[in-house]
Amino acid sequence: MRILAWHVHGSWMTSFVQGPDEYLVPVLPDRSSNGLGRARTWDWPASVHEVGPEVLAGADIDVAVLQRPHELALAEQWTGRRPGRDFPAVYVEHDAPTGTAAGSRHALAEQSDVTVVHVTHFNAVMWDNGKAPVAVVEHGIPDPGDRWTGTVRSLAAVVNEPVRRWRVAGTDLLAHLADAVPLEVYGMGTDALARVCPQVAAVHNLSQAELHGAIARHRAYLHPYRWTSLGLALIEAMTLGMPILAFGGTAVPEAVPAEAGVVSANPDLLAAAARRWLADPSEAARYGAAARRFALERFGLERFLTDWQRILKEVTR
8 A cells, every 4th residue: 555654753664664565755855844755864665755745636645644743734735635534544643641641632632533543552541532543553673683792881871862851851860870880871962961961971972873783782771761652762772682771651661571671660779780780791681681582572573564554454444
């Protein structure tokens, strides 16, 4: 089938376009947020085609996969047809509720033509979805390979814009852990972190191609996020074979079983486990191996694509 989908979240989209379909990705001359086109830092297959708004008006579209509220109006403006009414559509909700935890009304809650697909069961039950049809397709990623070595005696964390997203991203927890054990932080906007958290050993802004190899050298992966959706960086770290230390919020307790790492809302327990693993790489290796086994089964690409084929066939039949 031919799927219209905007390039919004590069990592998620990289998994999604590995399916058997043809993907129409809008592009604008300035490659702004409504027309990024094909990814430049991820490997996308030839089945992903860049299309301008002028092409979409006459394009044969089997289903639209929307990811932002304004894409409903944008798709209607560019295609001349209303998603959900004139052709099938689903809406992928990537985030946990951004308002009050149990009282956030979803932007598509007042309609029943477009299925809202959440990426975790936690998100699905925390959003007030109103009368919208709801489904869940958990994340899935291509296997980056078993690359953990643990030779660098420090923790690694991946946090984009850690200063701006301070409490949401758990940056204050990073500072707390960095007082107890060596910690290096990777991600966009990390330069500002070095100025406000001098206890962090180092900050890095690497390309996607460099990131996996860099973090896999660290003894363990730290996931500090307090209130976000389940991060793909966490799943990637598990699949790399890294032992996990994670703040026990949102969907994380389900995503990291006890044999794969330590999940707790108590930062001191995370610090204690980190000190243990820094002293005992063999224990860290056991947790990392279990993390990889679990991630391959729960968050494998084949399972993800199979689930998406089921959803797309349901809405297009």
